[in-house]
Amino acid sequence: MPVVRYEPDAERHIAVITIDRPEARNAVNQEVAERIEEAIDDVEARDELWVTILTGTPPVFCSGADLKEVARGNVKSLWTEKGGFAGLVRRERTKPLIAAVDGPALAGGTEILLACDLVVASETATFGIPEVRRSLVAAGGGLFRLGRRIPFAIAMEWALTGDSYPATRAAELGLVNEVTAEGKALEGATALAERITVNAPVAVQLSRSVMLEGTWADESEGWARSREAGRVVSRTNDFTEGLTAFAEKRPPRWTGS
Structure with a gap:
C-alpha cells in the first residue's frame, strides 16, 4: 500500500497530497519523504495545477520523524537532497501549499506546516516542537521558522518547554489561518484553495x-x-x-x- 496518496485535479487546478501511515501516526520515513518530493515535482511541472494541499490520514496530521528509523541511525533517510526533511522543508517551490491539519502536528509535523504557505486546522489539531523531551533538536526548520510566524517570546517558549498547543491558540498567534470543526480541515483547505484558484x-x-x-x-x-x-x-x-x-x-x- 502507498504511504503517500497523490491526487491531482487538473480541472479544479488543485492537487492533494495525503500522508497515509495512520498505523504509525503518519510519521515520516524514507518512502514518505521520497513520495512527497515526487508529488511536489509533478505539481511544479504541470501548468494546470495551481495550488497544493498537504494533509494526513486522520486522526493525526503527522507525528514527525519515525523515531524507530532515528533509533536505527537512519536519520538521513528521512531527508531528500532536494527537499530536506519529509522531502519538503527545504524545497524551493513556486506554487502555494496549504496544510490541512486534523489532529496532532507535532515535532516534524509542525516543521512540515511551517514549510507551507497557509494552514487550515480542525479544532482537534495540536502543534508543538517537543524534540527537547527526547534530547533532540527541531532540525527541520522549526527553531528559526517558528519565530517568524508567531511572536518570538512565544516561539522560544514552545522550543524550550516542548509543550503542545491547541488550534485555537495557534490561530490566536497567527500560525493558523482558519480553524474548522473536527474532520473538516481538508474541506476548509479546499475552500481556501478555490479562493486562490479564481485568480491569475x-x-x-x-x-x-x-x-x-x-x-x-x-x-x-x-x-x-x-x-x-x-x-x-x-x-x-x-x-x-x-x-x-x-x-x-x-x-x-x-x-x-
Missing part, C-alpha cells in the same frame, strides 16, 4: 514570491522585487485577459501563460 496563477505565484522574499528584506529590496514581479506579470497573456474581462464585465478565463 502567475500573478499568485509572483505575489507569493515577493511576500516570502521581501517581508524580511529592507524596503529597497522589497520595491525592486515588486517592480520586477510587475514587469513579469505584464508580459503574460493573463494580464491582457484580466483587463479585458474587467472591461467586458465577465469572469476571466486564465490560462497560466
